[in-house]
Every structure is written in structure tokens, then in C-alpha cells.
Amino acid sequence: MNPRAGLNRLGELAAVLLLVSFGVFFMVTLVPGDPAVAILGSGKPPEMYEALREELGLDQSVLTRYFDWLGGVLTGDLGHSIVPPQSAVSDRILSALPVSLELAFLGLVVAVVLAVPLAMWAAAKPGGTVDRLVGASTFGLLSVPSFLAGLLLIMLFVNELGLFPRSQWVRMGDSFTGNLEHAFLPVLVIALSEVAVFTRVLRNDLVVTLQEDFVLASRAKGMPPWRVMVGDALRPSSFTLVTLLGISTGRLIGSTVIVEYLFSLPGMGSLVVTSAQNGDFPVVQGAVLVIAFIYVVVNTGIDLSYGLIDPRTRRVHD
Amino acid sequence: MTAASLLEVTDLRTTFHTPRGDVTAVDGVSLTLRAGETLGVVGESGSGKSVLGRSLMGLIGQGPTTTISGRVTLAGHDVHALPARERRRLWGPTVAMVFQDPMTSLNPVKKIGTHLVEALRLHLRLDRKAARERSVDLLRQVGIPEPARRLDQYPHELSGGMRQRVVIAMALACDPKLLIADEPTTALDVTVQKQILDLLARLARERQMAIILVSHDLGAVAGRTDRVAVMYAGRVVETSRTLEVFTRPIHPYSEALLASIPRLDAAPHTRLRTIEGRPPDLVSPPPGCRFAPRCTRAEDVCRTEAPRLRGPRPAAPRHTAACHLPPAATAHEED
Amino acid sequence: MTDSSPLRGTPLTRGQMTRRGLGRLALGAALIAAVLTVVEGVLGPLAFLAGLVLVCTGAGRLLWAWRRSKVDLLSWLALAWVVGLGVVALLAPWLPLPEGRNATVALSEPIYLEPLKFSDHPLGTNGAGLDMLSRAVFGARASLIISLTAIVIGVVVGGLIGVVAGYVRKGTDRGIGIVTNAFLAVPPLILLVALAAILDPTMRNIALALSVLTIPSMVRVARANAIAFAQREFVLAARAIGASRARVMLRELVPNVALPLMSMAMVSISALIVAESSLSFLGLGIPQPEPTWGNMISEAQSGTTMYDHPFIVIVPGVFLFLTVFSFNLLGEEAQRRWDPRSVKL
Numbered sequence: 001m002n003p004r005a006g007l008n009r010l011g012e013l014a015a016v017l018l019l020v021s022f023g024v025f026f027m028v029t030l031v032p033g034d035p036a037v038a039i040l041g042s043g044k045p046p047e048m049y050e051a052l053r054e055e056l057g058l059d060q061s062v063l064t065r066y067f068d069w070l071g072g073v074l075t076g077d078l079g080h081s082i083v084p085p086q087s088a089v090s091d092r093i094l095s096a097l098p099v100s101l102e103l104a105f106l107g108l109v110v111a112v113v114l115a116v117p118l119a120m121w122a123a124a125k126p127g128g129t130v131d132r133l134v135g136a137s138t139f140g141l142l143s144v145p146s147f148l149a150g151l152l153l154i155m156l157f158v159n160e161l162g163l164f165p166r167s168q169w170v171r172m173g174d175s176f177t178g179n180l181e182h183a184f185l186p187v188l189v190i191a192l193s194e195v196a197v198f199t200r201v202l203r204n205d206l207v208v209t210l211q212e213d214f215v216l217a218s219r220a221k222g223m224p225p226w227r228v229m230v231g232d233a234l235r236p237s238s239f240t241l242v243t244l245l246g247i248s249t250g251r252l253i254g255s256t257v258i259v260e261y262l263f264s265l266p267g268m269g270s271l272v273v274t275s276a277q278n279g280d281f282p283v284v285q286g287a288v289l290v291i292a293f294i295y296v297v298v299n300t301g302i303d304l305s306y307g308l309i310d311p312r313t314r315r316v317h318d
Numbered sequence: 319m320t321a322a323s324l325l326e327v328t329d330l331r332t333t334f335h336t337p338r339g340d341v342t343a344v345d346g347v348s349l350t351l352r353a354g355e356t357l358g359v360v361g362e363s364g365s366g367k368s369v370l371g372r373s374l375m376g377l378i379g380q381g382p383t384t385t386i387s388g389r390v391t392l393a394g395h396d397v398h399a400l401p402a403r404e405r406r407r408l409w410g411p412t413v414a415m416v417f418q419d420p421m422t423s424l425n426p427v428k429k430i431g432t433h434l435v436e437a438l439r440l441h442l443r444l445d446r447k448a449a450r451e452r453s454v455d456l457l458r459q460v461g462i463p464e465p466a467r468r469l470d471q472y473p474h475e476l477s478g479g480m481r482q483r484v485v486i487a488m489a490l491a492c493d494p495k496l497l498i499a500d501e502p503t504t505a506l507d508v509t510v511q512k513q514i515l516d517l518l519a520r521l522a523r524e525r526q527m528a529i530i531l532v533s534h535d536l537g538a539v540a541g542r543t544d545r546v547a548v549m550y551a552g553r554v555v556e557t558s559r560t561l562e563v564f565t566r567p568i569h570p571y572s573e574a575l576l577a578s579i580p581r582l583d584a585a586p587h588t589r590l591r592t593i594e595g596r597p598p599d600l601v602s603p604p605p606g607c608r609f610a611p612r613c614t615r616a617e618d619v620c621r622t623e624a625p626r627l628r629g630p631r632p633a634a635p636r637h638t639a640a641c642h643l644p645p646a647a648t649a650h651e652e653d
Numbered sequence: 654m655t656d657s658s659p660l661r662g663t664p665l666t667r668g669q670m671t672r673r674g675l676g677r678l679a680l681g682a683a684l685i686a687a688v689l690t691v692v693e694g695v696l697g698p699l700a701f702l703a704g705l706v707l708v709c710t711g712a713g714r715l716l717w718a719w720r721r722s723k724v725d726l727l728s729w730l731a732l733a734w735v736v737g738l739g740v741v742a743l744l745a746p747w748l749p750l751p752e753g754r755n756a757t758v759a760l761s762e763p764i765y766l767e768p769l770k771f772s773d774h775p776l777g778t779n780g781a782g783l784d785m786l787s788r789a790v791f792g793a794r795a796s797l798i799i800s801l802t803a804i805v806i807g808v809v810v811g812g813l814i815g816v817v818a819g820y821v822r823k824g825t826d827r828g829i830g831i832v833t834n835a836f837l838a839v840p841p842l843i844l845l846v847a848l849a850a851i852l853d854p855t856m857r858n859i860a861l862a863l864s865v866l867t868i869p870s871m872v873r874v875a876r877a878n879a880i881a882f883a884q885r886e887f888v889l890a891a892r893a894i895g896a897s898r899a900r901v902m903l904r905e906l907v908p909n910v911a912l913p914l915m916s917m918a919m920v921s922i923s924a925l926i927v928a929e930s931s932l933s934f935l936g937l938g939i940p941q942p943e944p945t946w947g948n949m950i951s952e953a954q955s956g957t958t959m960y961d962h963p964f965i966v967i968v969p970g971v972f973l974f975l976t977v978f979s980f981n982l983l984g985e986e987a988q989r990r991w992d993p994r995s996v997k998l
Contacts, residue, residue, distance in 0.1 A: 012831060019835035030851050136706075143978035145927040147934045148950065148970050155959055155966065213422035220377055220417075221437045221488065222409035231436070235427045254842030254931075261935055272843060273935060276850035288847055292839045 013300055020292045021073070025066050028281040069285070078286035083278055089286040092271060097290070100256050100267035106183060107190030107252065108245065114191065115198035116241075120229050122199070123206035134199060141196040146255050150189040150262045157185060186259045193255050194248055201244055205237040212236075246302030249295055323391075324495055324528050325351040325374065330388035332366075332373045339601035343369040345552035346388070348627075353495065354526040356519070358539030358560065360575075361549035364597050367532045370549070371498045374530070375413050376405045393495060410441045414489035418501040420481035424473040430457075431469030433488055441492045456487040461517060479510035483517065490521065496528045497521075503538060515542055536575060540564055548572050551598050551608040554627065558637030568630060568639035570613045573646065607642070615643055667718050674714030681707030728986055731979035738976060742794040753787025754942050765962050776968050779952060781942075785964075788944035789972045795856065795945045796976070800925040802860040804918050807867030812914050814868070815875025816906050820883050820898070829872065836869045845928060849937040859938060863925050874917045878910045916991040920984035923977045930973055946973045 058065075072079060078089035122134040141149075209215065210233050218232045219225075257269030264270075268287055275283035332344040343366045351357050361367045372378040373386065376397040380386050390397040393412050397405060409415075417423040424433060434453035438444050444452065450469065457465035460483040473481055482502060489497055499518060503511035515531075519542050522529045531543055539546055539560065546564075547557040548571065556569040567573045574593045581588075595612035598604055604611060610620040619642050627638040630645055639645070665673070684704030713726035741748070751774060752759045762782030766774050776785040818829040836844070848862040882888065883906065891901045932938040933947025941948055949969040953959035959966055 012834070015831050016834045016838050019831060020838050023835060024839075024847070027847060027851060139981070140978065143923070143981050144974055145930055145977070147931055147947075148966075148973060151950065151953065151959065151966055152970070155963055213417055213419060214425040216377070217415070217417055217423040217485070217488075218425070220375065220409055220415045221491075222406045222411075222441060223436070224403075224406060232425050232428075235425070250837075250840040253840035257842050257846065258931060258935070269843075273846055273937075276846055276937075284847065284850070288839065288843060291843055295840055296838045 009300070013296060017293060017296060020296075021070060021289055022066060024285050024288045024292070025069060026062065028285050029062055029065075073286075073289065078289075079282040081275070081280050081283050083275075083280045083283075089282050092283060093268070093286055093290055096266055096268045096271045096287075099265055100253075100260070100269060102179075103183065103186055103190060103256050103259065103265070103267060104252050106187040107194065107255070108248075110187055110191035111194035111198055112241070112245075114195050115202060116234075118195075118199045119202035119206055120234070122203045123210060123233070124225070124229065126207045131203070134203070138196040138199050141192060142200075146189060146193040147258045147262060149192055150185075150259060153185060153189060153192075154262070182263075182265075186263050186265060189259050189262070190252065190255045194252065197248065197251075198241065198244055202237060202241055205240040206233050209233045209237050242302060242305070246299050249298050253291060253295065323350045324353045324355075324393060325349075326389075326391040327374065328389040328391075330370070330373060330390060331386070332369055332378060333385045333387075335383045335385070336601075341600045342603075343552055343600065344373055345603075347549075347552075347554050348388075349547060349554065349557065351496070351528050351530065353528055354522070355545065356522055356529045356531060356543040358543035358546040359530060359532045359549060360534065360536060360539055360546060362534055362597060364551075364600070365549040366552040367534075367549050368500050371415070371500045371530060371532045375409065375415060375498060376400070377409075377415065379405070407441075410437055410492040410494065412494055413496040413498065414492070414494040416482075416485055416489045416497065416499040416502045419505040420478060420485045421473070421505070423485055424481060426473055428472075429469065430471055430473065430476070430484055433484070434469075434491055437488060437491045452491075453487075456491055457484070459490070459521070460484070460487045461513075462487075478506050479513065482506060482510075482514050486514070486517065486521070490525075490527075493525065494527065496530070498530045498532070500532045501534070502531075504533070504535070511538070518542075536564075536579060548575070551603060552600060553608065553640065555609065555641070556637075556639040557627070558634065562634055562637045566631075566634075566637075566645070568637065568645040569609075569641050570615055570643075571609050572639070607640070617643065667721070670714055670718035674711045674716075674718060677707045677711030677714065679711075681705065681709075681711055728982055731982040734975055734979045735983065738793050738972075739797060741790055742797050745790050745794050748790070750787035750790060751784035753784045753791055753944060756781040756783060756942060759783050765965075768964050768968060777964055779949070779965060780955075780958065783942075783944075785949075785968050788949055789946070789969055792944045792946045792949055792969060793972065793976070795939055795943065796926050796929055799856055799860045799863065799929050800922055802857075803863035803867060803925055804922055806860070806864035807871050807921070808914055808918050810864070811868040811871025812875045812907070812910060815872040815877075816879045816902050816910055818872065819876035819879025820902050820906060822880075826876075829876075833869045833872050836865070841866050841928065842931065845932055846935070846937060849932055854938060854940055856939065859929060859932065863928060866928065867921050867925065870921065871914060871917065874913055875910050878913050879906050882906055882909045912991040916984070916987040919980070919987040923980035923984060926973070926977055926980065946970075 060068075069079065076090060078093065080086050080088055081092065118134055122131040125131060206229075210229075215228060215232050218228050223231070253269070256267060257273060259265070260267040260269040261273060268291060272284060272287045272291070275281075275287065327347060327349050330344055330347045331342060333340050333342045345366070347366075347370060349357070359367045359370060369378060374390055374392070374397070376390070378384060378386075379398060379402075386398050392408065395404075395408060395412075397408070400408075424430075431450065431453055434456060435446070435449040438449040438452055439446070442449075453469060454465045457468055462468055462480055462483050468476070468480075468484075473484075476484065482505075486502075497518075502518065503514050506514060515538055518529060518531070521527065529543075531539055533539055541560070543560050545557065546560045547554045548563065548569065549555065550571050556563060556567065556572045563572055564576065567576060571593075574591075578591045578593065580590055593612055598608055598611070604621070605624070606622045607613070607616070607620040607625050610616040613620065623642070625640040625642045627640045629635045629638045631637060681704045684700050684707065688701040688704065709726060709730070713724060716724040716726060752762070759778075759782040762774075762778055762784070764778055764780055764782045766772060766778040768775065768777035768785060774784045774786065776789065778784055779788065814829060818826045839847075845862055845866060848865065849859070852858040852862065879902075888901060888905050891905050896904070929938060930945065930947035930950075933945045934951045936948070936951065938947055939945050946969040950966055950973075953962070953965040
């Protein structure tokens with residue numbers, strides 16, 4: 001893509017991120033209650049509150065505080081939690097991020113691994129029994145909220161079948177198998193909420209692609225059906241899949257919030273929820289900003305990579 | 319029928335079961351083709367010529383919405399009796415197809431080289447290097463300059479004419495005995511059309527390959543085919559050596575087709591001759607001769623009884639037409 | 654059309670279709686009866702589901718045979734569920750339901766009573782003796798009111814902003830675009846959680862928070878359609894006779910944009926219901942003892958409740974699933990009719 005458009009894009013990106021950061025910051029200032037009181041407790045002499053407020057910088061205007069905070073963010077300092085032990089926000093985020101990333105990544109991988117063969121199987125005979133079954137079950141799956149699906153799976157696996165632990169987390173560095181054991185159910189729940197969407201969209205795309213002339217031409221060359229499906233139909237349809245991956249990032253992050261809550265996992269989602277419940281606004285600010293940043297970057301990355309994958313969109317110099 | 323026939327079609331009938339009813343796109347077609355012979359199949363849209371081409375190969379076959387009856391024997395194989403996997407083995411080495419629109423019959427996300435190499439490796443089991451060399455050679459044979467460079471390009475980087483040459487190369491990759499070209503030039507510029515048709519004729523001669531050239535364009539088949547079959551509403555209404563049909567047509571439809579070709583030496587503002595009416599609805603075709611509603615010479619028997627192919631001229635016994643009436647007395651002096 | 658000719662859209666005759674329909678119906682009914690009496694454990698719900706599907710498709714086929722053309726039974730059932738639920742939810746405060754919200758009144762009621770056991774409490778009771786059916790109905794009331802309010806706000810506000818952006822273009826469009834993208838830059842649930850943390854958990858506030866979620870998508874749909882329609886002749890004609898920009902937008906664009914917006918709204922309702930119930934489940938929505946499906950389900954998380962009394966999850970779960978499913982189905986129908994250009998899931 002030409003540099004002018006690229007620069008424009010980057011500019012818009014920066015504007016969006018700035019706006020988000022301001023929005024996040026501003027929203028937190030709307031939280032009712034006095035943070036100084038929340039920290040020190042009530043019934044203390046007013047000078048103590050004043051002193052704390054000054055220390056936290058709460059006596060300055062919103063804009064000043066925003067730019068202070070922003071300055072800190074750009075140098076990597078996201079502030080400190082106001083809840084004891086008052087660790088650095090960036091530390092909290094750095095320890096929570098790998099958990100969420102692992103869950104999201106594995107969830108996506110499992111979803112794709114399940115969706116691609118299912119979609120191919122369904123698209124091979126549109127309107128056939130397999131297709132209708134897959135269509136009906138994915139539609140049903142779409143209508144089950146992820147927390148409900150998660151709870152049902154827990155009831156099934158943990159209770160009835162006695163497999164898999166219910167909560168806690170084992171870090172990858174500590175125990176690989178332990179990590180996977182604890183990750184299995186959460187990843188499954190996340191994958192389930194994506195599999196339905198992926199399968200449906202990919203199946204539709206494949207059916208359309210399969211009607212193209214080049215598929216017929218490939219068949220006429222004597223290529224066996226599975227090769228036609230994988231070699232000819234899947235390649236153009238995979239662009240849809242890539243776009244889907246990007247679009248699903250937002251939903252994915254929401255799923256990780258629910259799943260982390262369900263399974264008591266120490267990820268970014270839990271971080272946001274518990275610090276929101278505790279009124280720990282520096283952590284909320286920092287976490288939401290990081291999440292939004294990742295989200296925006298991923299989407300932009302998907303947009304740009306589109307140009308790399310699909311040769312038709314590359315600039316052709318005749 | 320002699321043992322030298324490459325292709326023998328006996329009473330082929332292809333019926334599609336649609337929500338609106340049954341459409342018999344090919345209704346009792348019989349023909350033979352010898353090795354190295356070129357047959358032109360001419361007809362307007364909806365005449366069934368494309369369906370015929372694909373049914374001959376078995377690309378359209380028996381299925382939940384399609385019924386095939388009759389017999390197609392290709393190089394000794396009964397095409398529709400073969401199981402799917404065996405039939406696929408014919409596609410490429412025995413029979414190959416060239417489709418109409420080169421832009422859509424090439425996969426836009428695959429390189430030209432891949433299109434050729436995968437067929438070669440599948441059927442001829444060549445290794446990558448040998449397949450690549452052969453692909454370069456094929457591209458050269460179809461007249462593409464700088465063939466080695468083209469292998470790594472994508473379809474959208476080539477012009478329409480070159481793309482069609484690639485499609486032809488793809489079809490020739492495994493040295494088929496029969497090439498079915500389904501409107502190979504319709505999507506191309508006029509000047510390029512001639513080049514492609516000449517190319518096909520040359521390749522047929524060099525390789526002793528039989529060609530079935532399906533087209534709605536009479537000009538495409540004139541002078542480039544040995545025999546011609548004229549199709550209307552799913553049936554062959556006339557078939558003969560090419561020159562015969564063009565100079566001494568028997569069937570009123572063939573006559574009308576020839577008469578509708580604009581002549582370069584006609585006076586200015588001469589009205590173009592058209593054929594009145596439209597082709598019949600194949601869900602409920604008229605009884606009797608299907609061309610009768612549009613035929614200027616139709617008589618009662620034409621509307622009730624379907625005519626069979628017969629050769630009314632003793633001097634040319636293989637020139638047959640499906641018409642109850644004797645041929646018009648005058649001969650057309652066409653070139 | 655004789656009885657021996659195939660029905661429209663299928664190779665089966667009327668008699669064959671009737672036989673198949675009866676067969677499925679019988680099989681399905683047998684499965685359900687088995688589940689209710691004999692089958693236990695994990696297989697139970699699965700068999701029940703299969704039985705239900707068979708009964709529905711069987712009935713569908715019978716209807717097909719009877720009416721001689723295919724009847725979309727599922728869509729009608731979905732509509733019936735939504736309308737029925739809506740009516741019941743609306744009339745909830747006046748219906749003779751057992752106590753579902755006030756624990757002190759229900760002190761004398763048995764706790765954790767099983768559903769479908771022909772007692773005073775058709776769907777059982779929860780840990781405080783509160784009737785599950787009543788709670789489910791009031792939960793429906795909360796969910797539907799919140800979601801519908803949010804969607805109306807979303808359509809009106811988002812639609813207007815989108816039309817302005819799509820018609821005026823230039824700087825305004827750019828600005829609106831950046832703000833919209835900023836909202837869309839935060840994953841929906843995170844935004845919801847953040848908003849819920851700030852605001853008091855009342856129905857009005859939650860509806861407002863949810864509407865913030867839908868406004869950006871509505872803006873996009875309205876804007877895209879406005880751009881498309883703005884190039885049509887009737888807009889040009891309105892301008893040519895001197896109509897002001899506001900008038901053009903209001904009188905020409907808005908009515909045309911309304912249909913695709915409506916179909917987007919239909920599709921979004923189920924997403925909002927899911928969002929609201931997720932929020933309640935996380936404890937950030939309407940607090941107890943006011944029931945919503947989300948917080949009813951989260952009750953099961955205390956101790957071993959979900960293992961001992963799975964119906965605490967299943968009763969509100971079924972209500973939630975049926976409602977979301979029905980809205981999804983109806984939404985798809987709406988999209989097919991009113992906005993066929995949109996991407997189908």
C-alpha cells in the first residue's frame with residue numbers, strides 16, 4: 001500500500017488510541033466516592049486526606065492529570081495500584097497478560113482446528129445431511145452464552161466425569177502438563193464460542209468458492225475431491241477466515257473475561273473485573289488501555305496482512 | 319461403428335431435475351469421432367451444447383439431481399459406468415476440457431506454474447524438476463513468450479489471450495487424445511480469437527488429437543473443423559462435413575443460421591436477418607420437431623412427430639438432418 | 654394436484670410425508686418420555702434435546718403434508734416464544750405466581766425443590782425457597798425491558814448520528830468515524846464492565862451502558878446506507894427544490910435507512926440479552942434479590958449447588974437459550990427480508 005495511505009492510517013490509529021486513553025482516564029474519574037477515603041478509611045483528620053490527595057495528584061485538573069498519566073504511559077509507567085500491596089500497575093499487567101494471551105491463542109487455535117474440517121465437510125455437499133446438521137448445531141451453539149456453556153461443561157466434566165480441575169492456574173514455566181490440564185476446560189469454552197461463527201462463515205464462503213469455474217477446471221484435470229477442496233477452494237476462502245480471526249478478537253477478549261472469572265484464573269479479564277469491583281482505578285485504567293491497544297494493533301495488523309496474503313490486492317506494476 | 323472410433327455416443331440423454339420440473343438439456347444425441355478428427359458443435363445459448371461437452375467427459379454425471387441415460391464410450395471406456403475415481407483418471411490423460419472464460423477458470427491465488435505442475439505430478443507422476451521443465455515446454459508450445467518467467471506469475475498478471483493459452487496448455491499437459499473446447503474464444507477479443515483457434519487447429523494436427531469445438535459462432539468452426547453438428551433445443555438437427563453444412567444446408571434452422579450472418583458485401587443498411595421467436599422452454603418442450611414453432615416451412619407432421627436424423631442426399635450419405643421435409647432446392651454459394 | 658404427486662419442494666408424496674412426520678413425532682415423544690422417567694445423568698439432556706428436535710421436525714413434516722407446502726415451523730415457534738414471553742413478562746406483576754423475589758415471604762417454602770414434579774412450584778425453588786418459575790418470568794421482564802430500551806436508544810441515537818455522518822461527510826464524518834472507532838476499539842464486555850463499575854446498577858443505567866455498546870454499530874450501518882442512498886435521485890430532487898440539509902436527512906434518508914437499521918436491531922437484541930446476562934453473572938448487573946437470568950445462574954456457583962441441584966442452572970439456562978435462539982432466528986429472517994446485502998452468519 002502506498003505510503004500516503006499508510007501514514008493516514010497510522011494517524012487515525014494514533015487518534016483512536018489517544019481518544020481511548022482519554023476516555024478510559026476520564027471514565028475512571030467519574031467513579032463515585034473519594035479515593036483518599038477509600039485508601040485511608042473514614043474518620044481520619046481532613047489534613048490526612050488533603051495530603052494524600054495532593055500526593056496522588058487528585059487536586060489538579062482532569063486534563064493535567066491526564067497528560068501526566070499519558071506521559072507516564074509512554075515511558076512505561078502505568079502508575080501504582082491504590083489497593084495494598086500497591087504494586088506497580090505494569091507489574092500486575094505483565095503477570096496477568098501471559099495467562100490471557102495463552103488462553104486466547106489456544107482458544108483460537110482449537111477453534112480453527114475444529115472449524116476448518118467441519119466447514120469443509122459441510123460445504124462438500126451443500127444442503128446435504130451433514131451440512132444441515134452442522135448448520136443447526138452451530139446455530140444452536142451461537143445461541144448459548146459462553147458463561148452458560150462454561151458452567152454446563154464444568155458440571156459435565158468436573159462433576160459427572162471427574163476430569164479436569166475446576167480452578168487455579170499452573171504457570172507454563174512451572175509445569176507444562178499441569179498448565180495444559182488447567183487450561184483444557186477454559187480453552188474449550190473459549191473455542192466453543194468461536195467455532196460456531198468460524199464454521200458458518202467459512203462454510204458459506206467455501207460453498208460460493210466451490211461454484212467458481214476454476215474449481216470445475218480443477219476437477220476436469222482429474223484432481224481428487226479432497227485436493228480440490230483443500231488446494232482450490234480453501235485458499236481463496238482462507239482470506240475470509242483471516243478477517244474473521246481479526247473480527248473475533250473483541251469477542252475473544254470478552255470470552256476470556258468470563259472464562260477467567262468462571263475458573264478463577266489470574267488473567268487480564270479477572271484483573272479488570274476485580275479492580276473495577278475494588279475501585280482500584282489505576283489498575284483499571286492501565287489494564288483497559290493495554291487491552292484496547294492490543295485489540296487495535298491486532299485489527300490493523302490483520303488489515304495490513306491482507307495485502308500480503310491475497311496477491312490480487314498487491315500493487316501490480318504493468 | 320468402426321474400431322477406430324475414439325468417441326462413440328449412443329442416444330445420450332442428460333436430464334436435470336429442477337424445482338420447476340425436469341429439463342432434458344441433451345435429448346438423445348448420437349455421434350462418433352475418430353482419432354485426430356475435429357468436430358464442431360454449433361448452437362445458440364440453451365441448445366445444450368455445453369451440457370453435451372461436459373456429459374461426454376463425465377464431468378456432468380449421474381447424481382441426485384441429474385439423470386444420464388445412453389452410452390458414451392471414450393477410448394474403449396464406458397464413461398458413465400465407471401466409478402468416480404476411474405473416471406477421474408481419464409480426465410487429463412485421455413480427455414481434457416478448455417473452458418470459456420480464462421479469467422475464472424484459473425485460480426487467482428495460484429501461480430501459473432502450480433496449475434500446470436499439479437496436473438503433471440498427479441497423472442504422470444513427474445518429480446518437481448521434470449514437471450517444471452515440461453510446463454515450460456508446454457507454455458512454449460502454446461506460443462507464450464518467456465515461458466519460464468510466466469510460471470511464477472499469477473493469472474491476473476497475464477492478458478486474456480495469454481490466459482487462454484495457459485488454459486490450453488493446462489489441458490494439453492497430459493497429452494489427451496480428445497480435447498473438448500467449450501466456447502474457448504467467446505470471452506476474448508476478435509483478433510485474439512483467431513489466434514487461439516489457429517493454435518488449437520495446429521496443436522490438433524501436430525498431436526493427432528481429436529477436438530470437439532463447441533461454439534455459438536459459426537465463423538469459429540468454419541474452415542477449422544472436419545465435421546459439424548448443429549444443435550437445437552437439446553437435439554442434433556444436422557450433422558455433416560463442415561463444408562457441406564455451410565454450402566448445402568438441409569435443416570431450416572441451419573439455413574436460417576447461415577442466412578443471419580451479416581455479409582461484408584451486402585449493401586449498406588441491409589436489414590439483419592433474424593430467426594423469429596425464441597428457443598423452447600425445455601421443461602415442457604413442444605411435441606414433434608422442436609424447431610417447428612419458428613420454422614417458416616413447418617407443416618402439420620412437423621408439429622406432431624419428432625423427425626429423426628436421415629440423409630436425404632444420396633451423394634452425401636453422412637450428411638444427415640432431422641427434418642421431415644426435403645431440402646430446399648437451391649444451393650447456397652458460400653465460401 | 655393429486656395425492657400421489659410429490660409435494661412442492663420434495664420428491665415425497667403427501668402420504669409419504671405424513672408417515673414420516675408421524676414416525677418422527679412418535680420417536681421424539683418416546684425419547685422425551687424416557688428422559689422424564691427413566692434415563693438419568695449426562696445422557697438425559699442430550700436425549701431430551703434429540704427428542705425435542707424429532708418432535709419439532711415431525712410436526713413440521715405433518716404440517717407440510719397438511720398444508721401442501723413447506724411451513725417454516727421453527728420461525729413460527731420462535732415468534733410464538735418471543736411474543737408469549739413478552740406478554741407474560743409484561744403482565745408479570747399481576748399474574749398469580751408464587752413468591753419469587755421476597756425471601757422473607759417465602760420462608761416457609763421448601764428449598765431446592767425439584768422442577769417438573771407436579772408440586773406448587775412447577776419449576777422448583779431455589780436456595781431461599783423462592784419459586785423458580787416466578788423468578789424466571791421476572792428475569793425475563795428485566796432482560797427484555799433492558800435490552801429493548803437499549804436497542805431503541807441505540808437505533809435512534811446511532812441512526813441519527815450515522816445519517817448525519819453519511820450525508821454531511823467531510824470533517825464531521827471523519828470526526829464521528831474516529832470517535833466510533835474509539836468505542837469499537839475497546840472490546841465490548843470490557844467496556845461494559847468498566848461502565849458498570851462506574852454507574853449504579855439500576856435497570857436504567859444498565860440499559861444506558863448497553864446502548865453505548867450498540868450505538869457504534871448502528872452508526873456504521875446508518876452511515877453506510879446513508880451514503881448509498883444519498884447518491885440516489887430522490888435526494889438530488891429534494892435538494893433541487895430547495896430542501897435544507899436537515900430536511901433532506903430527516904424526510905428522505907431516515908425512512909430509507911430505517912429498514913436496514915431495524916434488521917440490525919433485530920440481530921443485536923440477542924447479543925444484548927447475552928451481554929446483560931453475562932454482566933449479571935459477573936455480579937455487576939442488577940443485584941439480588943431482583944432476579945435476572947444471569948444472577949439466577951450465578952447462584953449455582955456457591956458451594957456445590959451446581960452439582961447437587963443442576964436445575965438451578967438449567968431452568969434459567971433454558972429460558973435464556975430459547976430466548977436468544979428465537980431472537981437470533983427472527984433476526985436472520987429480518988435481515989433476509991430487509992437488508993439482504995449484509996453478511997450472513
